[in-house]
Amino acid sequence: MHELLVSLEVAGILAALLLAFLVAVVLRRRRLTARLGTFDCSVRQARGTRRRWTLGVARYELDRLDWYRTFSLSPRPSCTYARRALAVTLFRDAEGQELLAVQPGAIVVECRYEGTEIELAMTSDAYTGFASWLESAPPGQNVNVA
Template structure:
């Protein structure tokens, strides 16, 4: 009888954990402006180190939340002002096993750091539009003209 109680408690605990992860994911996606993506967190083994998650657009930031995590805070925050996309490629080697075939990998730079992001091909267009639609003053954009203030008239 004691063994059945322990097994029952373990099953209930597992169900509570799965429910908590599911509800967290639902809450993140309920606000809108979210996409499914993967971020390479480790480059020690070629083709490995990808982490699945949810990207949330909030103002000038893309916040990456891991898919299977209890954390409320994002794992990474990418600022639109410092983010630039270098090149794009299709998954190769072991990457083809970890992500769907219609996904594209983008090599991005954030300041001095390089970062690889993978997302669906249809999502890339929206991501690049969000990236290009930033406010004036972005790197590579034309600086605003100086404002000319009129001189006070002397009498």
């Protein structure tokens, strides 16, 4: 009987920790999206042979795009893309397995960043804002938008 109580206590503690983690993730997301210039954005980078979409939130800064993972507690961005080094090569509708991995109605924006291929999945409204942000770069920055 004592072993059963210990098992239930451990299960209860694990459930409480999971709940605390989920609450912290939700509060972090709310804090990130409270600022202007944020949008839902999934990222897939060309690293290795396994390329997976990762859900997140992107935020425009003056000269860079900061991207934060959804399921993280870190206050720092997971990736930062400098506007001057980011070039859109193609945008298209999500297709096949991508439809299951990104938010509904997303378009995939294929980009080159410092010689590496990355893909961003966002809504068409978010893409309009993203393209405008890229095009509004100060003079002298080489910005390419498809």
